Amino acid sequence: xxxxxxxxxxxxxxxxxxxxxxxxxxxxxxxxxxxxxxxxxxxxxxxxxxxxxxxxxxxxxxxxxxxxxxxxxxxxxxxxxxxxxxxxxxxxxxxxxxxxxxxxxxxxxxxxxxxxxxxxxxxxxxxxxxxxxxxxxxxxxxxxxxxxxxxxxxxxxxxxxxxxxxxxxxxxxxxxxxxxxxxxxxxxxxxxxxxxxxxxxxxxxxxxxxxxxxxxxxxxxxxxxxxxxxxxxxxxxxxxxxxxxxxxxxxxxxxxxxxxxxxxxxxxxxxxxxxxxxxxxxxxxxxxxxxxxxxxxxxxxxxxxxxxxxxxxxxxxxxxxxxxxxxxxxxxxxxxxxxxxxxxxxxxxxxxxxxxxxxxxxxxxxxxxxx
Amino acid sequence: xxxxxxxxxxxxxxxxxxxxxxxxxxxxxxxxxxxxxxxxxxxxxxxxxxxxxxxxxxxxxxxxxxxxxxxxxxxxxxxxxxxxxxxxxxxxxxxxxxxxxxxxxxxxxxxxxxxxxxxxxxxxxxxxxxxxxxxxxxxxxxxxxxxxxxxxxxxxxxxxxxxxxxxxxxxxxxxxxxxxxxxxxxxxxxxxxxxxxxxxxxxxxxxxxxxxxxxxxxxxxxxxxxxxxxxxxxxxxxxxxxxxxxxxxxxxxxxxxxxxxxxxxxxxxxxxxxxxxxxxxxxxxxxxxxxxxxxxxxxxxxxxxxxxxxxxxxxxx
Ligand SMILES: Nc1ncnc2c1ncn2[C@@H]1O[C@H](COP(=O)(O)OP(=O)(O)OP(=O)(O)O)[C@@H](O)[C@H]1O
Ligand SMILES: [Mg+2]
Numbered sequence: 001x002x003x004x005x006x007x008x009x010x011x012x013x014x015x016x017x018x019x020x021x022x023x024x025x026x027x028x029x030x031x032x033x034x035x036x037x038x039x040x041x042x043x044x045x046x047x048x049x050x051x052x053x054x055x056x057x058x059x060x061x062x063x064x065x066x067x068x069x070x071x072x073x074x075x076x077x078x079x080x081x082x083x084x085x086x087x088x089x090x091x092x093x094x095x096x097x098x099x100x101x102x103x104x105x106x107x108x109x110x111x112x113x114x115x116x117x118x119x120x121x122x123x124x125x126x127x128x129x130x131x132x133x134x135x136x137x138x139x140x141x142x143x144x145x146x147x148x149x150x151x152x153x154x155x156x157x158x159x160x161x162x163x164x165x166x167x168x169x170x171x172x173x174x175x176x177x178x179x180x181x182x183x184x185x186x187x188x189x190x191x192x193x194x195x196x197x198x199x200x201x202x203x204x205x206x207x208x209x210x211x212x213x214x215x216x217x218x219x220x221x222x223x224x225x226x227x228x229x230x231x232x233x234x235x236x237x238x239x240x241x242x243x244x245x246x247x248x249x250x251x252x253x254x255x256x257x258x259x260x261x262x263x264x265x266x267x268x269x270x271x272x273x274x275x276x277x278x279x280x281x282x283x284x285x286x287x288x289x290x291x292x293x294x295x296x297x298x299x300x301x302x303x304x305x306x307x308x309x310x311x312x313x314x315x316x317x318x319x320x321x322x323x324x325x326x327x328x329x330x331x332x333x334x335x336x337x338x339x340x341x342x343x344x345x346x347x348x349x350x351x352x353x354x355x356x357x358x359x360x361x362x363x364x365x366x367x368x369x370x371x
Numbered sequence: 372x373x374x375x376x377x378x379x380x381x382x383x384x385x386x387x388x389x390x391x392x393x394x395x396x397x398x399x400x401x402x403x404x405x406x407x408x409x410x411x412x413x414x415x416x417x418x419x420x421x422x423x424x425x426x427x428x429x430x431x432x433x434x435x436x437x438x439x440x441x442x443x444x445x446x447x448x449x450x451x452x453x454x455x456x457x458x459x460x461x462x463x464x465x466x467x468x469x470x471x472x473x474x475x476x477x478x479x480x481x482x483x484x485x486x487x488x489x490x491x492x493x494x495x496x497x498x499x500x501x502x503x504x505x506x507x508x509x510x511x512x513x514x515x516x517x518x519x520x521x522x523x524x525x526x527x528x529x530x531x532x533x534x535x536x537x538x539x540x541x542x543x544x545x546x547x548x549x550x551x552x553x554x555x556x557x558x559x560x561x562x563x564x565x566x567x568x569x570x571x572x573x574x575x576x577x578x579x580x581x582x583x584x585x586x587x588x589x590x591x592x593x594x595x596x597x598x599x600x601x602x603x604x605x606x607x608x609x610x611x612x613x614x615x616x617x618x619x620x621x622x623x624x625x626x627x628x629x630x631x632x633x634x635x636x637x638x639x640x641x642x643x644x645x646x647x648x649x650x651x652x653x654x655x656x657x658x659x660x661x662x663x664x665x666x667x668x669x670x671x672x673x674x675x676x677x678x679x680x681x682x683x684x685x686x687x688x
Contacts, residue, residue, distance in 0.1 A: 002477075005474065005475070005477045006475060008474065009471055009474035009475045012470070012471060012474060013460070013463070013467075013471045016462075016463055016467055016471075017460070017462060017463075020462040020463070020503075021462065205458075205461070206454075206456055206457075206458045207458050207459065207460055208458075209424065209454045209456075209458040210452065210454055210458040210459060210472075210516075210519070211458075211475075212423075212424050213422045213423070213424060213447060213450070213452035213454075214447060214472065214475045214476065215444055215445075215447040215448045215475075215476070216475055368423075368443075368444075369423075369424060369425060369426050370419065370424050370425055
């Protein structure tokens with residue numbers, strides 16, 4: 001009974017605070033939208049139009065055909081023709097080109113007399129994503145050319161026809177892989193900050209003094225502080241998911257209702273994490289630092305940037321402690337693979353248990369005495 | 372009379388510093404208990420322990436039979452607390468603050484509305500109901516805090532310097548209100564630095580350097596032998612040139628202490644120092660004595676004497 005009394009009184013009060021301060025409310029809602037759009041576009045993993053220089057010492061039909069084939073892939077943007085190996089190297093060192101194609105003088109001749117021919121691609125390895133992409137494309141173009149020459153076989157009827165097919169993301173759009181994770185990360189950032197100041201603000205403003213002299217229930221206080229922000233967060237996530245669909249063109253393949261339900265579970269966990277910070281911190285500056293401390297592992301270890309499977313064992317197990325880990329798996333599962341609860345139940349359960357544990361911990365941690 | 376508040380060797384340390392040391396006393400139901408003492412003597416700390424905001428380091432206290440150590444949650448239902456510094460929500464209006472605290476105490480609908488109106492009326496803040504509390508002037512903030520502390524009709528109200536910074540008229544209104552509440556059986560525990568307010572209390576406790584020095588009715592305190600040791604008398608003299616008169620009087624043989632008290636001079640002197648001796652002392656400086664009479668010590672005299680005795684005892688030890 002005391003729990004409900006406290007809960008409803010606190011919800012009433014927090015709602016008034018929110019209404020009194022519309023600027024903060026608008027900013028908290030605007031920031032994620034802004035972040036999603038900026039980061040969504042900026043961190044596009046697809047590499048196209050790599051600046052490329054070419055040293056063509058052959059200048060006959062064979063070399064022209066090769067250059068055309070490379071250009072056709074749209075991965076290479078031939079910007080420069082140079083006339084020596086040294087110049088080719090210099091173009092890469094200076095940064096004008098990231099890939100240098102060196103075609104030796106006997107390239108066409110080797111093709112005609114059957115002795116075989118070779119060309120060389122120099123790749124700037126300072127950006128591994130670009131380098132990897134370039135090497136793959138050069139390899140496959142080389143392979144296609146070789147196959148084409150082998151007695152003019154019909155490419156359609158190769159003896160062994162391996163056809164890898166990418167599931168769930170057939171056109172390999174990086175937005176598909178990237179944006180759902182980004183949605184999770186942004187939601188975590190916003191929600192943790194929403195509640196991180198909730199309790200510590202009362203300490204800093206001195207309002208805790210009168211509040212603690214009342215017979216309030218700790219659980220009612222915690223949940224009462226959480227619920228109004230859960231509504232803000234839920235509105236937020238709906239906006240962000242809409243942007244994902246219509247700005248980045250990422251479709252939700254699974255059940256939208258299940259997706260929203262999972263978002264709600266995650267919101268409670270993340271808001272609870274914010275409350276835990278708030279009960280531990282002595283002032284708002286401390287709460288800010290703690291929130292940032294939680295943020296970093298969430299970005300790096302949740303599987304958002306690096307695949308968790310390739311992490312060292314310790315780090316891999318540590319990543320189970322991060323709620324965002326589960327949420328990102330759920331998001332990618334429902335949005336990209338169209339997975340349902342039967343395959344995501346373990347992550348969903350982990351998230352719910354995590355949330356309940358964090359909320360209980362922050363309730364227990366909240367002391368009804370002044371320190 | 373039953374003691375509704377009882378302290379037994381209540382002690383609180385902050386690190387190695389003892390803010391409250393072995394304080395024991397009782398407060399009768401329906402009384403207005405004035406808790407006095409210099410800055411930093413531990414008044415607010417005692418109140419915070421009684422309200423369950425601070426854990427006592429040792430000792431215990433009981434409010435209506437419930438121990439603050441074991442039953443502070445039960446106690447909190449029946450007390451009101453007005454803290455020394457404003458601690459309500461600045462971004463909420465007067466009415467919203469009251470509505471929030473009313474709800475916390477479980478007041479609902481009609482009853483909540485009625486109590487909000489009544490307490491606004493009693494503390495005279497009805498005209499400011501829609502104003503954000505952060506924009507109220509100091510005195511109005513005090514009134515709002517007062518309204519908040521009595522909203523749920525508690526049996527005991529703790530008021531930590533309720534009249535600090537409020538105007539004389541509002542101060543009188545507040546005391547009228549306290550008398551009225553006390554008549555209804557509410558026990559009031561008030562700290563103040565104003566001697567005229569202390570005189571209005573039914574009981575007084577005086578705390579100095581973390582320790583309780585005396586506790587009792589104002590009249591009893593004035594009769595204490597420590598304040599008026601055998602062979603001393605309290606006198607009151609007035610003169611047209613009061614400052615010169617004071618310095619002359621201080622030097623007069625037989626006078627132990629003299630202070631200005633309103634329009635006149637309060638004197639503590641050895642027995643035998645009379646009107647003739649006083650007139651003589653003043654004449655030496657060309658000042659005339661206008662009136663002279665024996666008086667009872669004021670509460671201020673009581674506190675000053677006790678403090679001085681205690682310091683002397685300490686110095687000797
Ligand atoms: N939370 C705290 N931590 C450390 N010391 C404290 C704390 N609260 C109070 N004190 C110390 O305890 C002593 C008593 O403080 P308290 O506030 O009770 O005095 P007070 O009698 O109310 O003074 P005032 O008349 O100025 O309000 C002071 O020396 C103060 O510095
Ligand atoms: Mg104080």
